[in-house]
Amino acid sequence: xxxxxxxxxxxxxxxxVALVALIGAALLAAWALRNQASYFYVPSDxxxxxxxxGQAVRLGGMVETGSLKTRADxxxxxxxxxxxxxxxxxxxxxxxxxxxVEGSGVVAEGSIRPDGTFEATNxxxxxxxxYVPRELEDMHAEDRREVxxxxxx
Amino acid sequence: xxxxLGLAALWIAAALAGLQxxxxxxxxxxxxxxxASLVRPxxxxxxxxxxxxxxxxxxxFIRTDLSVALVAKNSHSAKPMIFKLSGTWxxxxxxxxxxxxxxxxxxxxxxxxxxxxPERTMIATLTAQAFVxxxxxxxxxxxxxxxxxxxxxxxxxxGLNPLLQDVGLAMHPPTLYVGYVGLSVAFxxxxxxxxxxxxxPDFAKVMRPWVLGAWxxxxxxxxxxxxxxxxxxxxxxxxxxxxxxxxxLMPWLAATALLHSASVLASRDALRAWTIMLGVIxxxxxxxxxxxxxxxxxxSVHAFAVDPERGTFILALLVLNVGGALxxxxxxxxxxxxGQRFSVLSREGAxxxxxxxxxxxxxxxxxxxxxxxxxxxxxxKVSVGPPYFNPVGAIFFLPMLVVLAIGPLLRxxxxxxxxxxxxxxxxxxxxxxxxxxxxxxxxxxxxxxLGMALAAAVAVASFMPLRGRSLRRLxxxxxxxxxxxxxxxxxxxxxxxxxxxxxxxxxxAQVGDTVExxxxxxxxxxxxxxxxxxxxxxxxxxxxxxxxxxxxxVRPQARSFWTPPQETSEAALLTRWNGQLYAVIGGEAxxxxxxxxxxxxxxxxxxxxxGVLIAFGGLLAxxxxxxxxxxxxxxxxxxAVRRGTAAP
Numbered sequence: 001x002x003x004x005x006x007x008x009x010x011x012x013x014x015x016x017v018a019l020v021a022l023i024g025a026a027l028l029a030a031w032a033l034r035n036q037a038s039y040f041y042v043p044s045d046x047x048x049x050x051x052x053x054g055q056a057v058r059l060g061g062m063v064e065t066g067s068l069k070t071r072a073d074x075x076x077x078x079x080x081x082x083x084x085x086x087x088x089x090x091x092x093x094x095x096x097x098x099x100x101v102e103g104s105g106v107v108a109e110g111s112i113r114p115d116g117t118f119e120a121t122n123x124x125x126x127x128x129x130x131y132v133p134r135e136l137e138d139m140h141a142e143d144r145r146e147v148x149x150x151x152x153x
Numbered sequence: 154x155x156x157x158l159g160l161a162a163l164w165i166a167a168a169l170a171g172l173q174x175x176x177x178x179x180x181x182x183x184x185x186x187x188x189a190s191l192v193r194p195x196x197x198x199x200x201x202x203x204x205x206x207x208x209x210x211x212x213x214f215i216r217t218d219l220s221v222a223l224v225a226k227n228s229h230s231a232k233p234m235i236f237k238l239s240g241t242w243x244x245x246x247x248x249x250x251x252x253x254x255x256x257x258x259x260x261x262x263x264x265x266x267x268x269x270x271p272e273r274t275m276i277a278t279l280t281a282q283a284f285v286x287x288x289x290x291x292x293x294x295x296x297x298x299x300x301x302x303x304x305x306x307x308x309x310x311x312g313l314n315p316l317l318q319d320v321g322l323a324m325h326p327p328t329l330y331v332g333y334v335g336l337s338v339a340f341x342x343x344x345x346x347x348x349x350x351x352x353x354p355d356f357a358k359v360m361r362p363w364v365l366g367a368w369x370x371x372x373x374x375x376x377x378x379x380x381x382x383x384x385x386x387x388x389x390x391x392x393x394x395x396x397x398x399x400x401x402l403m404p405w406l407a408a409t410a411l412l413h414s415a416s417v418l419a420s421r422d423a424l425r426a427w428t429i430m431l432g433v434i435x436x437x438x439x440x441x442x443x444x445x446x447x448x449x450x451x452x453s454v455h456a457f458a459v460d461p462e463r464g465t466f467i468l469a470l471l472v473l474n475v476g477g478a479l480x481x482x483x484x485x486x487x488x489x490x491x492g493q494r495f496s497v498l499s500r501e502g503a504x505x506x507x508x509x510x511x512x513x514x515x516x517x518x519x520x521x522x523x524x525x526x527x528x529x530x531x532x533x534k535v536s537v538g539p540p541y542f543n544p545v546g547a548i549f550f551l552p553m554l555v556v557l558a559i560g561p562l563l564r565x566x567x568x569x570x571x572x573x574x575x576x577x578x579x580x581x582x583x584x585x586x587x588x589x590x591x592x593x594x595x596x597x598x599x600x601x602x603l604g605m606a607l608a609a610a611v612a613v614a615s616f617m618p619l620r621g622r623s624l625r626r627l628x629x630x631x632x633x634x635x636x637x638x639x640x641x642x643x644x645x646x647x648x649x650x651x652x653x654x655x656x657x658x659x660x661x662a663q664v665g666d667t668v669e670x671x672x673x674x675x676x677x678x679x680x681x682x683x684x685x686x687x688x689x690x691x692x693x694x695x696x697x698x699x700x701x702x703x704x705x706x707v708r709p710q711a712r713s714f715w716t717p718p719q720e721t722s723e724a725a726l727l728t729r730w731n732g733q734l735y736a737v738i739g740g741e742a743x744x745x746x747x748x749x750x751x752x753x754x755x756x757x758x759x760x761x762x763x764g765v766l767i768a769f770g771g772l773l774a775x776x777x778x779x780x781x782x783x784x785x786x787x788x789x790x791x792x793a794v795r796r797g798t799a800a801p
Contacts, residue, residue: 010491010494010495011491014427014505017505017509018427018509018512021509021510021512021513021549022509022512022513022516024513025513025514025516025517025549026516026520028517028545028548029516029517029520029521029541029545030520032541032544032545033520033521033524033537033541036537036538036540036541037524037525037528037535037536037537037541038535038536038537038538038540039533039534039535040534040535040536056538056540058536070742070743072743073661074660074661074742074743074744074746074748075659075660075661075739075742075748093659094659094750095387095659095722095737095739095740095748095750096739096740109536122388
């Protein structure tokens, strides 16, 4: 296009272009968020209503004492995440975060396998001595006390 | 005694900000030049007092004065000096004092130097600056006093989070804050221009260096922060779409848009209302970022000094400042007259596309970052990560890169496609050739593939504006644009190459074992305990050889700090021009084996080289603009002198 817009029209056209693009971005974002957000589960939720196998979700709870086992390859670990009501077996291959220990809080990212085991691709443990994964704040009072006691020592 | 001196300086500075606000409003209403004449001195003295207060806090940290609560909580006498210094701002109170000080210094600087705008606009600008500043003084003095005493004085401090004891990170918060606060100046200029109805190219020219400066610091801050997360967190990733990262990215996106629209306003007197709007948005993103980081309202791996109550205070400031500015904008937008018109195919047209795309990306990042908060209101907990941000952001980012390649070739106001046909075809051929080449050789995922093709196209295109021009006489800002756009291509190439070609190995190895990772052969020679000033560590010695070449030795560590007690992984990096080997040692496995994680990351360093190039381009443009301003100023003075001597 080689001709300029009339002054009044130009402002309207610019405004319309910007609005269309921004509304388009917002709609696109809203649609993508519904599909791509990964939902947070505590073990009792996950046992009651398991997510689709393969769907990216997060699982948060306490690593059960005595449940942590390392496999023969030296890098794959199995452990159980519980919230006092349900227990979910988790498998993870990788270097554990610095502060990942039995009896402490953890948020595992990954997806559930058809056999009911949670396959974690990433473990988020507390980051410094005061860090509690925010999702854990709403856990059952007893566990929460444990987490707090353990993370504020 | 010295802590009280700092506190007193802060209170007086706050009072001066109050005076500046009051005198400014009075001066604007009555046209009373006597009150208005107080505004500039108040801003300058305020800057000096804030500098004094910050100096006092620095001194307290250098001396490790444990009678001050903040020092006792965040420092330790056995800490290396550099981290004693960085401890000053590695905590909430200190970082807010830094914010206020930088803001006062910026205000003082414009009060002292800036004489190009009409005095009324300057008074309005400094009044807006005082209004924003006063809120932060209140926040600092009422809820986060950095000079509070502790009684009784403890025998030893509590130390600084070991993850923060890092040279890169020592410089990270000041860099970002200078950027954030620089945008506050742009905000004040926008409000000042709106108040006095002076939205014109002069305003844009005065605002532009501040936006450029802020943008340079934001770019460096993002680059350094990304590199820090990459090597310090030990996960091998350089961007996590974490809320705190997004909090720094959003002001950068807004500032990038503002930079480009301000240049349209300065050169062509178009996009007036839009530039004002972006000035308001850019600073609101800075405040939103501070709110998200400081309040800890979102889960983040980077949130260190968080406190929900203080978050509420910042949120209130955010609503007050931004709400006020937007209201003013709504009332005055109608009175901003239409700027110069331009054709769709013109430099302005391309910059409009750039601005709209950047705003759309900003909106996408903003929605994704805040979405977990929205759903939490309905008791649903979600986290939003790369599966959302990468593809949705790319829908606007990739077309924007196409415009970035072509836009600088266009002329202002109006252009014909036939004129730029040759270069456009050349750029397209390069892009398509790389696309086809990479696709047939490697067959990688769609986004990295498009990323590499566009990186090649943009790299070629970024030098096109130099065609047919005398390189010696080319203005510095044009060089700045060329370098910055080339930096975008370099960074994009690094991102795409690392995403597409990185190779990971995770093993439990015995001493003497050799592991292959891509072109590397890595041998675990030994694992031994070592000790540092405030930590002990297990250190692995690895010898790594690239394609059978001379082996090089690296030593990743698993460190244990004791003040405060914490363990960190110190990744070891082996840098070549075409990438990095990234090695992490984990825990001990059964049978005397050690967990070892290796990544070969082709061209990953180009991401940060690109970031530095982008910032350097900004610096060239800034120097060019400031030099131009100085030349014009001295020319004007000479003319004035000649007229003075000519007149009888």
